[in-house]
Amino acid sequence: MFLENTESTMMSVLFGVASVHKESRRDSLERFCLTYTNPLVRFLVVTKKVSSEDADEIVQEFWLVKLLEPPPEQNLISKYLAAKDANSELSFRRYLSKSLSFYFINRYRSADARHARNNIAIEALEGWEPEQLAAEQFEFDTEWANHLLNRVLKDVRSECVANGHRAKWDVFVELVLVPGMRQVPAPSYAELAEKLGIQSPKAVGNAWITVKRMILRHFQAAVLDYLPSSSAEQSVIDAEHETQQVLVSLAARGGLRILLEEETERSSSLSQTASFALGGPVTADMFRDPSDLEAAWQSVLVTKVGDLTSDLKLADTDARFGEWLSTMCPPLDVLDSVRRLAKKQGKQSALPFSEQDCFPREIWALIYLLVLAIAQTKHGRYLSNTKPESLKRRMVPFRDADWIDDESRRILSCFIDTHNL
Numbered sequence: 001m002f003l004e005n006t007e008s009t010m011m012s013v014l015f016g017v018a019s020v021h022k023e024s025r026r027d028s029l030e031r032f033c034l035t036y037t038n039p040l041v042r043f044l045v046v047t048k049k050v051s052s053e054d055a056d057e058i059v060q061e062f063w064l065v066k067l068l069e070p071p072p073e074q075n076l077i078s079k080y081l082a083a084k085d086a087n088s089e090l091s092f093r094r095y096l097s098k099s100l101s102f103y104f105i106n107r108y109r110s111a112d113a114r115h116a117r118n119n120i121a122i123e124a125l126e127g128w129e130p131e132q133l134a135a136e137q138f139e140f141d142t143e144w145a146n147h148l149l150n151r152v153l154k155d156v157r158s159e160c161v162a163n164g165h166r167a168k169w170d171v172f173v174e175l176v177l178v179p180g181m182r183q184v185p186a187p188s189y190a191e192l193a194e195k196l197g198i199q200s201p202k203a204v205g206n207a208w209i210t211v212k213r214m215i216l217r218h219f220q221a222a223v224l225d226y227l228p229s230s231s232a233e234q235s236v237i238d239a240e241h242e243t244q245q246v247l248v249s250l251a252a253r254g255g256l257r258i259l260l261e262e263e264t265e266r267s268s269s270l271s272q273t274a275s276f277a278l279g280g281p282v283t284a285d286m287f288r289d290p291s292d293l294e295a296a297w298q299s300v301l302v303t304k305v306g307d308l309t310s311d312l313k314l315a316d317t318d319a320r321f322g323e324w325l326s327t328m329c330p331p332l333d334v335l336d337s338v339r340r341l342a343k344k345q346g347k348q349s350a351l352p353f354s355e356q357d358c359f360p361r362e363i364w365a366l367i368y369l370l371v372l373a374i375a376q377t378k379h380g381r382y383l384s385n386t387k388p389e390s391l392k393r394r395m396v397p398f399r400d401a402d403w404i405d406d407e408s409r410r411i412l413s414c415f416i417d418t419h420n421l
Contacts, residue, residue, distance in 0.1 A: 033067075038147060043100070044100070061107075062100055080096075148219065148223070156214050159214060167196060167207060171211065174192055174196065193295070202299045297366070301405060303321050305321050335371045335379075336383050342365075366408065371383065372384055399413055
């Protein structure tokens with residue numbers, strides 16, 4: 001785990017804000033306010049219907065009244081740290097947004113603010129009561145999540161460019177950002193490979209998988225950077241949990257969605273209108289039409305056997321897979337090993353992230369059926385308990401598909417022609 005033995009940066013900042021040492025406190029205050037000002041301003045704009053200028057002024061007043069003017073031991077952060085000692089589950093983001101909401105309410109209810117209150121629309125004064133804070137907390141969660149999203153995407157792009165992988169960022173832009181912002185269907189992987197000059201749809205899929213992992217890694221790092229926890233172990237636990245909450249919050253408002261194992265069902269239900277759909281099985285939306293499947297199958301045929309079946313110890317691993325199947329007459333035990341691998345890969349619903357998993361299930365199903373056909377026609381042996389008639393019914397749609405090659409069609413036809421329904 002990349003977060004091991006890492007302590008929350010924000011916890012040290014909070015202790016610095018509560019410190020009596022002026023030098024340390026000043027630096028921590030600057031860091032703290034820089035981190036939280038923009039999300040809080042957006043929070044007020046969305047929930048209180050005030051202008052950006054007024055919201056910024058209110059947040060600056062909030063820092064002054066709650067952080068700068070009180071003695072360090074009585075400021076907002078010291079009060080939070082004391083409350084967290086009594087309740088370790090207390091969320092700092094929730095504590096902060098609730099404090100700002102109460103400050104906003106009191107500011108406009110005070111006698112000194114009567115004139116300012118007259119300049120605010122009536123609808124902005126409604127829903128100020130404490131019982132409305134739960135709904136407001138959701139708004140702040142969303143604003144904060146999008147604040148993190150902006151930071152994460154900037155970091156991911158910088159990393160891609162710095163490492164000479166600009167094409168991976170371009171895949172993300174064309175596959176996710178542009179369709180999400182314009183509300184248009186995402187291109188197929190084959191279309192994207194042609195547009196960006198990438199070698200194959202499989203290479204597009206590999207790039208996308210890499211970017212997904214980068215996004216999740218940067219999200220966890222960003223969360224850890226602000227989430228206050230006093231121990232390294234708790235920081236990691238909090239960061240992983242908070243990352244899930246942040247991503248789910250984004251899904252509910254049309255933001256980024258990456259499904260984590262624990263949140264798959266909830267995220268899926270929330271993401272009906274999500275602009276960025278990053279979840280689901282790796283290959284579920286990867287190969288969209290016959291041209292994609294044809295490109296994927298052609299990629300398989302020219303892939304070295306050793307690369308395609310990296311977890312199997314096979315002879316002739318440098319041979320191309322198409323040649324290996326059609327002309328080399330692999331031994332029966334080797335065919336059975338490939339059959340088991342194809343069956344395993346084809347059955348997986350939540351695929352691990354590896355290059356071979358970028359092939360859709362149809363590809364693994366075809367490999368599985370080809371191996372069975374070769375074992376029967378060349379070795380006279382059945383490697384499956386499935387009745388030949390049932391296998392024939394499964395092979396016919398593949399034999400008749402436009403996207404397979406002629407040699408694979410011939411192999412399937414040999415099996416089909418020798419069995420009558």
